[in-house]
Structure formats: structure tokens, C-alpha cells
Amino acid sequence: MTKVIRIPWLAVYAIAYLVFLYLPVLLLPLFSFNDGTIVAFPLKGFTLKWYAQLGQQDTLLQAMVNSLIVGSVTALMATSLGLFAARAYVRYRFAGRELSEGLVMLPLVIPGIIVASSMLVLFISIGLKPSLTTVILGHVFVALPFSVSIMKSAFDDFDQSLEEAAFDLGESVVGTFRRVTLPIVAPGIIASLLVTFTVSFDEFVLAFFLSGNSPTLxxxxxxxxxxxxxxxxxxxxxxxxLLSSVLLLLIAEYFRRRSIQSSD
Amino acid sequence: MAGVLRSETGKGLALSAPATLYVGLLVAVPLCILVAYSFWTQTYVEIDRKLTWANYQEAFTDPLVRHLMIRSVAIAGAVTLATVCLAYPIAYFIAFRTQKKTLWLLLITIPFWSSYLLRVFSWKLILGFNGVLNSALISLGLIQEPLTFLLYNEFAVVLTLAHAWAPFAILPIYVSLQKIDRSLLEAATDLGCSKLERFVRVTLPLTVPGIIAACLIIFIPTVGDYVTPALVGGSQGKMVANLIQVQFGAANNWPLGATLSLLAMLSVGCVAIVFVVAVTALGRRIR
Structure with missing residues (x-):
């Protein structure tokens, strides 16, 4: 009896697809350690000098500082806006809720060049010169959908009765929010901060149009x-x-999962 | 006032107002200014605010604009088709053929948490004349001369974007596959469907919503993509976004740039609506 070996074609395809997905991402680190100035095989030898040289470039360090400022402010603004909006969407049924939810998600699907060109025209029209401020205003716009969807899933599994209990025990609205709601959704907030920071940190087209003389990374x-x-x-x-983005988002993913589990 | 704020509607509106206003204002106001600009003209640094159709005339008569607009829509269509076709088997694999679903979903999304600009840049290095792929093939002795058709054309743009959009196709299709009631598949088999028939007549039609979502998420931003055509497109692969950027940059013709932005947005909207109507009708017919 010959046993027919069935090749699991779909699994083979899946593995090949993974190689396709990871190829460009792993290539940059591989050649960054290569002791040669052209990116081609065969590899020439291991070196760290390309990394060492980075520390001496002042324009690079300035761009890094710019990106950190823009990313942090964007994360704080987008997460605050997203926190309240998500709370409203999950907790209350009100006229215009679906319209508002749809609108807030809109930045995800508008082509970047259109957002960038229209914002440039807007800021110039109201006399705002391209600067880090205009980049932040643009980045909050594109980061907001991420914050809203993360915060919505954090509030989704939130047990309403905990808040009611706090009210019944005499806590004020603000006190309940600060001492009951906030600690429970804190992992969601951290996840949102990290994700929106990374969205801003990696964003190019808007920053290209809006940054003027202060480039981001x-x-x-x-x-x-x-x-x-x-x-x-x-x-x-x-x-x-690449490494910092992946690390930040892995941490964000950890907190996002914790925010969903903790409320079960 | 306090009464309104205490009601359900009042609380909801008050809490969601900052985000709604932020996005609403930043969509509506620039759009109005863009429309205004499209009817103005520019000579050097001066904006002439006399209303005119000149930009629209130029956009519709200039063969370059028409060419780039058609090419952008065509490339975005090709990217959408390629991405969805490549992604469908993966979504199917994760939904039906593996137990480690979470691991696979994580593996597929991790590469996309890195900067888009850098991934496109990496493709440029892979596909280049003296690039990674050519040098690897030569080292292995598979080719003698570097392949020249890899970089600076439409193919490079489609390949790079099919990579860039992968999870945006896999995830919605996976969700729609996952939702399928497994007993429907068993019923199809019991009623004598072959595996292929079962897929075409049961599985595929049930995933149409996922496919539509994937297509829209990919098609819309791709029409206006700037980075990929600029880095790997060469002169053959330039798209409308590159022309828009030139108008706001080197050419310094903002009114024409505004006109092109609006026309790009309109054409994306029209194609998207036609597509949704067509696919929905097709999905009904298969069933």
C-alpha cells in the first residue's frame, strides 16, 4: 500500500506569504549591520559604525526631538478627545450618535494627500505658518479614529453597576469618574496613548506638507x-x-488586552 | 441648561462634541477653502480672487492630468485586486485551517506596526538594479545580468502597495469568514455540493461584506498615495498625488493643486459607489 502524501497547499502558501510580509521589515536591520555602502548581497561583514555615526548628527537629533514633542502632544490630545467621545458612544443613546461616530472615523479613509493639501490651505488661510503646531493639529486628526476605537473597546466591557455603586455610596460625578471609571479603563488609555504616539511618530505625508522648517523624523x-x-x-x-514602533505597539497590545480582560 | 445636560442626549452630545467638532471642522472648513481656491488663480505669489473656471478647464484639457488621473484609478484598482486575491487564501487559512488563530493574526499585523515610509523604502532597496533581489539571484547563479523590469514602473507600485495593505484585506475577510455558521457548510456538503461548489455558492457569497470593506479600505487611500509612486514608481508609475504635491511645492500653483485634490476625491467617491452597487448586485446573483 502506498500512502498518499497530501501536501497542505494552503499552509505552504501561508508560510510563503509570511516571508513576503517580513522580507522588507527584516531587510533594513540586516543591512544596517553590513560593513559596506551598497545594499546588495553578498554581505561584507559586521559593523556598528553606522549606528555610532547617528549620535553625531545634529539635524537628526533635532528631528528626533521634534518627533517626540509632536508624538507626545498628539497622543495626549487625541486620547483625551477619544476618551470622552468613546464614553459617549458606549454609554449614551443620543440623536446624532451614529453620525458623530461615522464622522470621527472618517480620517481613516481620506487619502493622505488630500488631508495634507487641504490642511495646508486652511492653516495658511487663517495665518498659521507651517510649524510643529500645525503638524500636531494634523496628527490629532489622523490619530483620533485609533484612539476612539481603542477606548470604545475599553468601555464596552465596563460594568455599569460599579459606577452606580459609587454614586449610591455618595461619590460625586467627578469623584466616580476619577476613582472608579478611570482606574478601570486605565490600560485602555495607556494603549491609546502608545498607539496614537506611534501613528504620529511614523506619519510622513502630513508632516511633509505641514512641518515647514522643523522636520519630524x-x-x-x-x-x-x-x-x-x-x-x-x-x-x-x-x-x-522600526524597532521602537514594534516595541511600543506590542506594549500597547498588551495593555489593550488587559483592559478587555480586566472588566470580565 | 443643567436639565439638558442631565438628559441622555445632552450628556452624549456634550461628551462627543469635542471630537465631533474637531474632525467636522477640519473636514468641512478646509473643503470649503479648497473649493474657493479651485476657482481662483495664482501668478507667482499673488492669489487672484476673481472667480474663474480656468483650473477646471486646465485639469480637463491637459492630457497629463487626465493620464495621471486614469492611471491612479487603474493602479489603485490593480492594487485592490492583487491585495484581496493574495489575502483571501490567508484569511481562509486562519479561519478554517489553523488552531493558532491569535498567533497568526499577530504575526500578520506586526510588520505593519512599522513606519510605512520605511517599508516602501525597503522595497526600493529590494527591487533596485544593484539591489537585494538582483544581487541575490546573481550570487546564486540564477541570472547573469540584473533584471531591469523590477523597479520604477507600475509593477513595483502594485507590489509595494499590495504588501503595504495586506492586513487591511486579511482582517475584514477573516472576520466575515469567521462569522459563517459552520452548519451551513455541512448542509451544502450533505446536499451534494463538491468542495469547489460549496466555496463558490456558500462561502464566497457570505464573505462579500468583508471583501467590500477590504476593497474600500484599500482603494480609497491608494488613489491618493504619494510615497510609493514617488519612491518606486519612476516616471512610468507617477500618480495624481505626485502632481498635487508639485502644485503645492515646486510649481507653486495652489489653485490648480486644490482643483486636482477635489477632482481626485470626486473620482474616488464615484468609483467606490459604483463598485459597492455592482458587487452587492453580483453577490445576490451568485446566491
Missing amino acids: PVYIWSQIRFPAKLPNTLALGSLL
Whole structure:
């Protein structure tokens, strides 16, 4: 009897697809340690010098500081707006709720170039020069849908009776929010802060249009891509950025799951 | 006032107002200004506020604009088709053929938590003349000369974007597959459907909502994509976003840029509506 071996084609395809997905992401770190200025096989040898050189570039460090400022302020603003909106969507049934929810999600589906060009035109029209402030205003707009959806899932499983109990025991509205609601949804807030920070930290097109003379990190990288001599440094910087984004979002994912579990 | 705020509607509106107003104002006000700009003209730094159809005339008569607009929609269509076709088997695999669903979903989303700009840049390095793929193939002795058709054309744009949008296709299709009542599939088999028939007549029609969602999420932003055509498109792969950026940058013709933005938005909307109507009708017919 010959046993027919059935090849699980779908599983083979799935593995091949994973390789396709990870290839570009793993390539940058691989070549950032390569002791050569062109990105091609065979690899030349291991070096850390491209990373060491990064610390000496003042424009890069300034762009990094700009990105950190923009990311932090964006995260705080988007998460505050998202926190209250999500609370309203989950807790209350009111006229215009669906309209408002749909509108708040809209930034996800508008092409970036249209958001960028229309905001540039708006800010110039009201006399706001391109700067980090305009980038922040733009980033809050694109980060808000992420914050709202994370906060909605945090409030979704929130047990209403805990708040009612606090009221009955004489706590005020603000006190209940601060001492009961907030601690329970705190993991959701942390997840939202981290995700919106990363959205802002990685965003390019809006920052490209709105940053004026103070580039954020992606805008700085864009300016470096054109110079072949800077390629190894760009790879090193890119690898650090990839690593920090993935780490931040893994932490965010951990908190997001905790926020869903804790309320069960 | 206090009475209104204590009611359900009042509380809901008050809490959601800041976010709603923020997004609403930043959508509506720039749109109005964009419309106004599209009827103005610009000479160097001066904006001439006399109303005119000149920009629309230019946009409709200039062969370059028409060409780029058609190409943007065509490339976005190709990207959508490629991404959804490549993603469907993966979604199917995760929904039906593996126990480790959470692990697979995590594995698929992790690469997309990294910067989009850097992923596109990485594709440029992979596909280049002296790039990773060519040098690897030459080292392995599979080719003698570097392949030149990889970078700076429509193919590179479609490949890069099919990679960039992967999870946006996989996740909605996975959700719709996961929702399918398994007893329907058993019933189809019991009633004598072959595996293929069962897929075409039961599984596929039930995932139409997921497919529509995936297509819209991919198609709409892709028409206006700037980074990918700029980095890997070359002159053959330029899209309308690149032209818009030039109008706001080097060419310094904001009114024309505003007109092009509006026209791009309109064409995306029209194609999306036609698509949803067509697919919904098709889905009903299969069943």
C-alpha cells in the first residue's frame, strides 16, 4: 500500500506569504549591520559604525526631538478627545450618535494627500505658518479614529453597576469618574496613548506638507533617502525606528488586552 | 441648561462634541477653502480672487492630468485586486485551517506596526538594479545580468502597495469568514455540493461584506498615495498625488493643486459607489 502524501497547499502558501510580509521589515536591520555602502548581497561583514555615526548628527537629533514633542502632544490630545467621545458612544443613546461616530472615523479613509493639501490651505488661510503646531493639529486628526476605537473597546466591557455603586455610596460625578471609571479603563488609555504616539511618530505625508522648517523624523529620513552616501546611516536610523514602533505597539497590545480582560 | 445636560442626549452630545467638532471642522472648513481656491488663480505669489473656471478647464484639457488621473484609478484598482486575491487564501487559512488563530493574526499585523515610509523604502532597496533581489539571484547563479523590469514602473507600485495593505484585506475577510455558521457548510456538503461548489455558492457569497470593506479600505487611500509612486514608481508609475504635491511645492500653483485634490476625491467617491452597487448586485446573483 502506498500512502498518499497530501501536501497542505494552503499552509505552504501561508508560510510563503509570511516571508513576503517580513522580507522588507527584516531587510533594513540586516543591512544596517553590513560593513559596506551598497545594499546588495553578498554581505561584507559586521559593523556598528553606522549606528555610532547617528549620535553625531545634529539635524537628526533635532528631528528626533521634534518627533517626540509632536508624538507626545498628539497622543495626549487625541486620547483625551477619544476618551470622552468613546464614553459617549458606549454609554449614551443620543440623536446624532451614529453620525458623530461615522464622522470621527472618517480620517481613516481620506487619502493622505488630500488631508495634507487641504490642511495646508486652511492653516495658511487663517495665518498659521507651517510649524510643529500645525503638524500636531494634523496628527490629532489622523490619530483620533485609533484612539476612539481603542477606548470604545475599553468601555464596552465596563460594568455599569460599579459606577452606580459609587454614586449610591455618595461619590460625586467627578469623584466616580476619577476613582472608579478611570482606574478601570486605565490600560485602555495607556494603549491609546502608545498607539496614537506611534501613528504620529511614523506619519510622513502630513508632516511633509505641514512641518515647514522643523522636520519630524520621517521628513528627515525622506530628505536623506536621496543621498546614496547616507544610505547606511539611513538604514541604521530606520532600523531603530522600526524597532521602537514594534516595541511600543506590542506594549500597547498588551495593555489593550488587559483592559478587555480586566472588566470580565 | 443643567436639565439638558442631565438628559441622555445632552450628556452624549456634550461628551462627543469635542471630537465631533474637531474632525467636522477640519473636514468641512478646509473643503470649503479648497473649493474657493479651485476657482481662483495664482501668478507667482499673488492669489487672484476673481472667480474663474480656468483650473477646471486646465485639469480637463491637459492630457497629463487626465493620464495621471486614469492611471491612479487603474493602479489603485490593480492594487485592490492583487491585495484581496493574495489575502483571501490567508484569511481562509486562519479561519478554517489553523488552531493558532491569535498567533497568526499577530504575526500578520506586526510588520505593519512599522513606519510605512520605511517599508516602501525597503522595497526600493529590494527591487533596485544593484539591489537585494538582483544581487541575490546573481550570487546564486540564477541570472547573469540584473533584471531591469523590477523597479520604477507600475509593477513595483502594485507590489509595494499590495504588501503595504495586506492586513487591511486579511482582517475584514477573516472576520466575515469567521462569522459563517459552520452548519451551513455541512448542509451544502450533505446536499451534494463538491468542495469547489460549496466555496463558490456558500462561502464566497457570505464573505462579500468583508471583501467590500477590504476593497474600500484599500482603494480609497491608494488613489491618493504619494510615497510609493514617488519612491518606486519612476516616471512610468507617477500618480495624481505626485502632481498635487508639485502644485503645492515646486510649481507653486495652489489653485490648480486644490482643483486636482477635489477632482481626485470626486473620482474616488464615484468609483467606490459604483463598485459597492455592482458587487452587492453580483453577490445576490451568485446566491
